[in-house]
Amino acid sequence: DADVTQTPRNRITKTGKRIMLECSQTKGHDRMYWYRQDPGLGLQLIYYSFDVKDINKGEISDGYSVSRQAQAKFSLSLESAIPNQTALYFCATSPGEPYGTFFGPGTRLTVL
């Protein structure tokens, strides 16, 4: 089945380290997203991309950067991780409105 995959699924790192989270999809969707989930705060949009040459900031982009390496790959980087970036990160895809957004399994990141 077509799906969205994320690597790694869990990561523990230290303050100041550079971290990359990777996302791949076989759904054939043009739109890809990175969301952050904290308890009680729902899903907050970090960055989104409508195609390989299109990158846009979301609600909470400070401290993050992204790269859209191909239609099926979208990576999220934390240049210098800090403890308040400890969260659950979801990659997602969409064929565009008015259709749904489909989430990957998530990456649990802990910054010590």
Add this chain to the structure above:
Amino acid sequence: GENVEQHPSTLSVQEGDSAVIKCTYSDSASNYFPWYKQELGKRPQLIIDIRSNVGEKKDQRIAVTLNKTAKHFSLHITETQPEDSAVYFCAASSHYGGSQGNLIFGKGTKLSVKP
């Protein structure tokens, strides 16, 4: 930009009762309203959605209603079962600042169904 408010934040019901979760949105141009269910430790999954040209949609025990004039939409779950226990998120499409329909999510409702 678009703002989505969701209530209540927690909801506890007895098995067999109904559950209702309500959301309001601010962008009058929003035209797509999905609902997601997230079980503990898992990804959010789309369970039902409604488009702005429809007032109500049903799928077995779940239904969604939309009132565009009042800018609110609701999720209704009837005959609740323990496996309905999860966090539910509403969302609305946003058209602010060229976002072209990106979803803005509510903060979630934790539903607990007691046997």
